Amino acid sequence: MDRRSVLKVAGVVSAAATALVAMPRLAMAAYTEKAFKSKAGADALQNAYGANATTPSDQVKLKAPDIAENGAVVPVEVQTDMEADSIAILIDGNPSPLALTADIPAGTKGLVKTRCRMGKTTNVTAVVKSGGKLYTASKEVKVTIGGCGG
Amino acid sequence: MSSIRIKAKDRKGMVDVKCLMKHNMETGLRKDKSGKKIPEHWIQDVTAESNGKVVFSCAFNTSISKDPYLSFAFSGKKGDSLKVSWKDNTGATDSAETKIK
Amino acid sequence: MNHGMKVFALTCALVAPFAVAGNGSTAEHIEAATAAYKQVAKETGYQWTVTVKTIKAAQKALDAGDDAAARKLAHQAMDLVEATRTQAKVESENWKMRVPK
Amino acid sequence: MKKIIRNVAFGLVGLSISAASVAGPEEDRQAFRKFYENRFPQVQPIGDFQNGVYSILPAAREQWEAIEEFPPYELSIERGEEIYNKTFANGKSLKDCFGEDGAVRDQYPHWDKERGMVVTMELAINECLEANGEKPLKYKKGAMADVSAYMSYNSRGQILNVEIPSDDPRALAAYEMGKEQFYTKRGQLNFACADCHMHTSGMNYRADTVSPALGHATSWPVFRSKWQAMGTLHRRFAGCHNNIRANPFKAQGEEYRNLEYFVTYMSNGLEFNGPAARK
Numbered sequence A: 001m002d003r004r005s006v007l008k009v010a011g012v013v014s015a016a017a018t019a020l021v022a023m024p025r026l027a028m029a030a031y032t033e034k035a036f037k038s039k040a041g042a043d044a045l046q047n048a049y050g051a052n053a054t055t056p057s058d059q060v061k062l063k064a065p066d067i068a069e070n071g072a073v074v075p076v077e078v079q080t081d082m083e084a085d086s087i088a089i090l091i092d093g094n095p096s097p098l099a100l101t102a103d104i105p106a107g108t109k110g111l112v113k114t115r116c117r118m119g120k121t122t123n124v125t126a127v128v129k130s131g132g133k134l135y136t137a138s139k140e141v142k143v144t145i146g147g148c149g150g
Numbered sequence B: 001m002s003s004i005r006i007k008a009k010d011r012k013g014m015v016d017v018k019c020l021m022k023h024n025m026e027t028g029l030r031k032d033k034s035g036k037k038i039p040e041h042w043i044q045d046v047t048a049e050s051n052g053k054v055v056f057s058c059a060f061n062t063s064i065s066k067d068p069y070l071s072f073a074f075s076g077k078k079g080d081s082l083k084v085s086w087k088d089n090t091g092a093t094d095s096a097e098t099k100i101k
Numbered sequence C: 001m002n003h004g005m006k007v008f009a010l011t012c013a014l015v016a017p018f019a020v021a022g023n024g025s026t027a028e029h030i031e032a033a034t035a036a037y038k039q040v041a042k043e044t045g046y047q048w049t050v051t052v053k054t055i056k057a058a059q060k061a062l063d064a065g066d067d068a069a070a071r072k073l074a075h076q077a078m079d080l081v082e083a084t085r086t087q088a089k090v091e092s093e094n095w096k097m098r099v100p101k
Numbered sequence D: 001m002k003k004i005i006r007n008v009a010f011g012l013v014g015l016s017i018s019a020a021s022v023a024g025p026e027e028d029r030q031a032f033r034k035f036y037e038n039r040f041p042q043v044q045p046i047g048d049f050q051n052g053v054y055s056i057l058p059a060a061r062e063q064w065e066a067i068e069e070f071p072p073y074e075l076s077i078e079r080g081e082e083i084y085n086k087t088f089a090n091g092k093s094l095k096d097c098f099g100e101d102g103a104v105r106d107q108y109p110h111w112d113k114e115r116g117m118v119v120t121m122e123l124a125i126n127e128c129l130e131a132n133g134e135k136p137l138k139y140k141k142g143a144m145a146d147v148s149a150y151m152s153y154n155s156r157g158q159i160l161n162v163e164i165p166s167d168d169p170r171a172l173a174a175y176e177m178g179k180e181q182f183y184t185k186r187g188q189l190n191f192a193c194a195d196c197h198m199h200t201s202g203m204n205y206r207a208d209t210v211s212p213a214l215g216h217a218t219s220w221p222v223f224r225s226k227w228q229a230m231g232t233l234h235r236r237f238a239g240c241h242n243n244i245r246a247n248p249f250k251a252q253g254e255e256y257r258n259l260e261y262f263v264t265y266m267s268n269g270l271e272f273n274g275p276a277a278r279k
Helices: A003-011 A041-049 C003-015 C026-044 C049-063 C067-098 D002-014 D025-039 D046-055 D058-068 D073-085 D121-131 D143-154 D169-183 D193-199 D233-243 D254-266
Strands: A054-056 A060-063 A074-080 A086-091 A098-103 A111-116 A122-130 A133-143 B004-011 B014-021 B043-050 B053-060 B069-075 B081-088 B093-099 D110-112 D117-119 D222-224 D229-231 D276-278
Touching: A041 A086, A041 A098, A041 A122, A060 A122, A060 A133, A074 A086, A074 A122, A074 A133, A074 D058, A086 A111, A098 A111, A111 D058, B004 B081, B004 B093, B014 B043, B014 B081, B043 B069, B053 B069, C026 C049, C026 C067, C049 C067, C067 D169, C067 D193, D025 D046, D025 D169, D025 D254, D046 D058, D046 D276, D058 D276, D073 D143, D073 D222, D117 D121, D117 D254, D121 D143, D143 D229, D169 D193, D169 D254, D229 D233, D233 D254
Parallel strands: A054 A133, D222 D276
Antiparallel strands: A060 A074, A074 A111, A086 A098, A086 A122, A098 B053, A111 B069, A122 A133, B004 B014, B014 B069, B043 B053, B043 B081, B081 B093, D110 D117, D222 D229
């Protein structure tokens, strides 16, 4: 996990606020303007989950390329063996970082695969909400433009 | 024909689902030939139901690629039904249903 | 510009591209570059996109009343035509050395 | 600008001229194949060259495989199937020209002795349409790429086997024209197909690694992420020419048909696996 992004995500909350406020669990992931239009990852998490304190965890597996072949279609996979309630994907450098939130009901695997747009080289963060806490894994994905193919 | 293509396969009790949804996913940042901004138009919510029960749901931002691809897995079995539906920011919806193979 | 003059300009252009640079109107220079471009394309099949762009830019500058810029671009286009011709000539033999044995 | 021109001209004149090649197509093909075997010994088996640049770039291959999990060209195959099965005004359909499923990739491109020209699959599709009073399709993208994708999909697994009939010297001449095209520098940037895709294949041009030309003909049409759409081989030829600042030739004109004849012949023996996804 890139340290800067942890700090960025964690920095906005005070050290005392590590425990999450218990939120009534939504039956379904639903689009909310507040979360998805947030300009910063921490705000997006706050608006999506009611908290933005995160803990890096090797239980969160994020698969994304080191160098994206094409920034318009970057395959991203998040997987976890933890009891996940929800999974989110943040792309720090995008105008609005939150790309996806997925609700994982009981009996559904902690897994989501999709393809994302990335405007520039930046950190991609996978967020897993488990037992009321947010766990993350992130990596930098380089986006290049130019040459013959891109 | 539906805009959604679903492949759902039972792998030892876990159903592996892959979907492709035909949708332009306009970000609102692109301009047309005359230089006018193309308004944002994207899928916001996707829901998957098996035998009438929600097994997966998610929300997209405009940063999901054109013709969104989504893959997930849930416990189920061959022969069960799987319905995937989406709703975009204009309120338009579409759905497709398949039998798990 | 009548046909005879066109041929004359073309001949001048082909024989000594720089000799013609000081004489004639800018419009004639653009026309000469265009004619030379077409001639080389016809003879060799070699055409550079940048030449077409430069000719267009020259015409645009002329239409905008910038004679000096237009003239400069017309000469650039002529240089590009000459380079294209050289490429075609050299390549008519040189391509063979790139074939793996 | 002048400086560039001078440099180009200098480079051209500076090259030495070697002896003319006299080998026949089969010797050409073997030398071509050997070139890539030596250059990329890690590509095993050789058939993997059908996967283009992904045969030599493991990191990019992973992303490509993720895209191929549910490839965007599947929608194109569906559209193509519809067009393929659509009944013409005269009651016939493309099936009357290409059979029930159109799995005819291995028959193209071929030398048409009667007309003395190379016939590609896309050309044959339009000829079938026109012969039946239907409107021809545009060659580079859209419906043509869709029909081609459908027919190509049904042709997967076929082995490329382009023939240059020895009883017609014009066939060899067409092959030679394609070969010359491949090795000849063009455009202001002064590149031959072979400069990039042979002699610097596997190296980077800015952010992109250049694909090996062996296997170039096996996977068309292609869904390119850059296009966000399907395109035919001739669309890509034109794109490459544009990149090096050479005016592209007409899709399905003699130049590109002969170039396709040559590059496909060079990949003889490889398996056809189109349509495909590319970056």
